[in-house]
Amino acid sequence: xxxxxVNARIRAMKSRLLDPSLLEQLINKPxxxxxxxxxxxxxxxxxxxxxxxxxxxxxxxxxxxxKDLVKRFRSILTLIKGGDTEAFLAxxxxxxxxxxxxxxxxxxxxxxxxxxxxxxMIPAGELDEAALTELVKQPDVKAVIDLLAxxxxxxxxxxxxxxxxxxxxxxxxxxxxxxxxFYYEDAISKVKTSxxxxxxxxxxxxxxxxxxxxxxxxxxxxxxxxxPDEVKRYFVKGSPEFDANKLLTMMKTGTIEGALKYLxxxxxxxxxxxxxxxxxxxxxxxxxxxxxxxxVKKAISQFLGDPLSIAIPIxxxxxxxxEVTNIRVxxxxxxxxxxxxxxxxxxxSV
Amino acid sequence: xEQINPTRMELIKKNAQIKLAEQGRDLLREKMDALIQEFFNxxxxxxxxxxxxxxxxxxxxxxxxxxxxxxxxVTLKSASFAxxxxxxxxxxxxxxxxxxxxxxxxKRFVKSLLDRGYSILGVSSRIDEAAEKYEAELDxxxxxxxxxxxxxxxxxxxxxxxxxxxxxxxxxxxxxxRQAKYIEITIDERDREDLxxxxxxxxxxxxxxxxxxxx
Numbered sequence: 001x002x003x004x005x006v007n008a009r010i011r012a013m014k015s016r017l018l019d020p021s022l023l024e025q026l027i028n029k030p031x032x033x034x035x036x037x038x039x040x041x042x043x044x045x046x047x048x049x050x051x052x053x054x055x056x057x058x059x060x061x062x063x064x065x066x067k068d069l070v071k072r073f074r075s076i077l078t079l080i081k082g083g084d085t086e087a088f089l090a091x092x093x094x095x096x097x098x099x100x101x102x103x104x105x106x107x108x109x110x111x112x113x114x115x116x117x118x119x120x121m122i123p124a125g126e127l128d129e130a131a132l133t134e135l136v137k138q139p140d141v142k143a144v145i146d147l148l149a150x151x152x153x154x155x156x157x158x159x160x161x162x163x164x165x166x167x168x169x170x171x172x173x174x175x176x177x178x179x180x181x182f183y184y185e186d187a188i189s190k191v192k193t194s195x196x197x198x199x200x201x202x203x204x205x206x207x208x209x210x211x212x213x214x215x216x217x218x219x220x221x222x223x224x225x226x227x228p229d230e231v232k233r234y235f236v237k238g239s240p241e242f243d244a245n246k247l248l249t250m251m252k253t254g255t256i257e258g259a260l261k262y263l264x265x266x267x268x269x270x271x272x273x274x275x276x277x278x279x280x281x282x283x284x285x286x287x288x289x290x291x292x293x294x295x296v297k298k299a300i301s302q303f304l305g306d307p308l309s310i311a312i313p314i315x316x317x318x319x320x321x322x323e324v325t326n327i328r329v330x331x332x333x334x335x336x337x338x339x340x341x342x343x344x345x346x347x348x349s350v
Numbered sequence: 351x352e353q354i355n356p357t358r359m360e361l362i363k364k365n366a367q368i369k370l371a372e373q374g375r376d377l378l379r380e381k382m383d384a385l386i387q388e389f390f391n392x393x394x395x396x397x398x399x400x401x402x403x404x405x406x407x408x409x410x411x412x413x414x415x416x417x418x419x420x421x422x423x424v425t426l427k428s429a430s431f432a433x434x435x436x437x438x439x440x441x442x443x444x445x446x447x448x449x450x451x452x453x454x455x456x457k458r459f460v461k462s463l464l465d466r467g468y469s470i471l472g473v474s475s476r477i478d479e480a481a482e483k484y485e486a487e488l489d490x491x492x493x494x495x496x497x498x499x500x501x502x503x504x505x506x507x508x509x510x511x512x513x514x515x516x517x518x519x520x521x522x523x524x525x526x527x528r529q530a531k532y533i534e535i536t537i538d539e540r541d542r543e544d545l546x547x548x549x550x551x552x553x554x555x556x557x558x559x560x561x562x563x564x565x
Contacts, residue, residue: 062422066422066424099425102468102469102472103431106431109431109432116427117431119427120427120428120431171467172467173469176469176472177469180471180472216470217470217471219475220463220470220478221463224463230464234471236471283479284478284479285474285479328422329419333419336415346416346419
């Protein structure tokens with residue numbers, strides 16, 4: 001794997017990311033049209049022009065930034081070919097495959113119009129636009145799973161294993177949960193088998209993600225007063241620090257404050273410092289925001305890691321994702337005339 | 351004016367009709383008072399719920415905006431596929447002073463995390479919060495549907511009762527009274543005529559008697 005060339009290309013892509021001063025300019029734009037004009041001066045110009053044919057206003061921006069994200073991620077996939085690196089990169093990007101498959105299954109269950117389902121696709125993973133269109137064309141949930149199995153997609157396995165339970169209960173949660181846990185557990189098992197630095201970097205990020213997901217699950221379940229034993233099955237395995245028993249103990253405290261106490265001696269102790277009014281109001285999105293910020297910060301800080309490793313593509317993927325989210329936040333807030341203070345609060349600042 | 355027989359029997363009938371109409375008017379007034387009281391009770395709860403709904407709607411819209419901005423509208427739309435299902439409600443009725451008003455079954459639409467149909471791992475708590483706020487709004491809208499329908503029906507019943515009271519008070523009772531008065535006047539007139547005739551006859555008879563004695 002020629003990291004020198006690939007990472008040089010990715011660093012060049014990184015240089016086209018919007019710098020904080022440009023984001024500041026976007027925040028200060030008075031309306032959506034001036035925001036589009038400003039964005040047209042950036043790397044988003046091409047996608048904005050294409051999207052402008054069919055869409056206008058906020059939809060134009062959202063479609064353009066989504067397509068740009070897909071284009072950048074797919075170009076990274078074409079740069080990295082062969083070996084563990086390709087597999088590791090596929091792990092990161094296949095979260096979009098999981099999201100797309102879940103959307104298709106949800107849509108098929110309620111017999112949604114295929115064009116409506118297709119609109120929700122983000123083909124940034126292994127499944128490209130053609131593959132997703134073919135999946136959307138299938139008549140029902142069973143046919144979608146069969147087609148995934150025919151293509152040899154690993155995600156067909158958890159779906160086939162849980163399909164009977166789904167047909168018995170009619171509950172899509174069964175298939176969705178199977179897919180989500182399979183994604184993380186399969187990813188962890190793949191990086192565990194490798195001794196390389198790349199595997200270590202990716203494992204570190206994945207474990208942080210698993211921890212964050214599990215902490216969020218605990219906090220959300222406490223807020224909704226769900227029986228701890230019922231929530232147990234929704235914990236993702238793979239983290240050495242937060243195993244199922246520790247998470248269950250956190251849940252059994254029955255209060256947000258109680259659960260937060262267990263985070264004091266961990267890398268996630270920063271969320272214990274969340275203002276007490278959010279704790280009292282059990283506003284989980286405030287905790288989620290801090291946890292996501294931590295994850296994004298950690299992933300983007302990989303730019304400072306080994307320049308000849310997977311750290312650079314990982315950092316770029318997260319940096320790009322954050323940028324797209326921030327542009328969307330600014331655009332949405334401009335459309336609805338949200339005060340600047342609230343807009344700044346909603347941004348993912350790293 | 352319609353043809354009225356100025357007889358004592360007719361007068362008795364008219365007086366009975368006046369009494370009945372006045373009783374009816376009083377009863378309708380009592381009904382109207384009760385309906386107005388009920389109307390104001392319901393109106394108080396409706397205006398309170400309306401204010402609450404507006405507040406809740408603003409909060410829900412803000413939660414939706416944040417979810418759309420951070421999580422992408424396509425993620426939200428995807429989550430909505432998982433949660434989409436029909437809303438079935440059991441509607442019964444009750445009578446308030448003869449006015450049929452609906453009673454909508456109190457069903458909570460605010461769902462728990464595991465009942466929304468999507469995996470909690472793939473959906474953020476921002477989407478959860480937006481869903482929860484809209485579910486709470488739906489709860490309130492259904493409660494409002496019941497009270498607002500009651501309010502509308504009570505309102506139209508009050509209007510109808512008022513029209514009836516007015517018709518009795520302004521048209522029917524005055525007309526009956528006028529007719530009774532007319533009968534009374536006519537009977538009195540006839541009585542006076544009879545009295546005069548009798549006196550005249552008496553005079554003639556007395557004059558005749560006097561003439562016979564003188565002869």
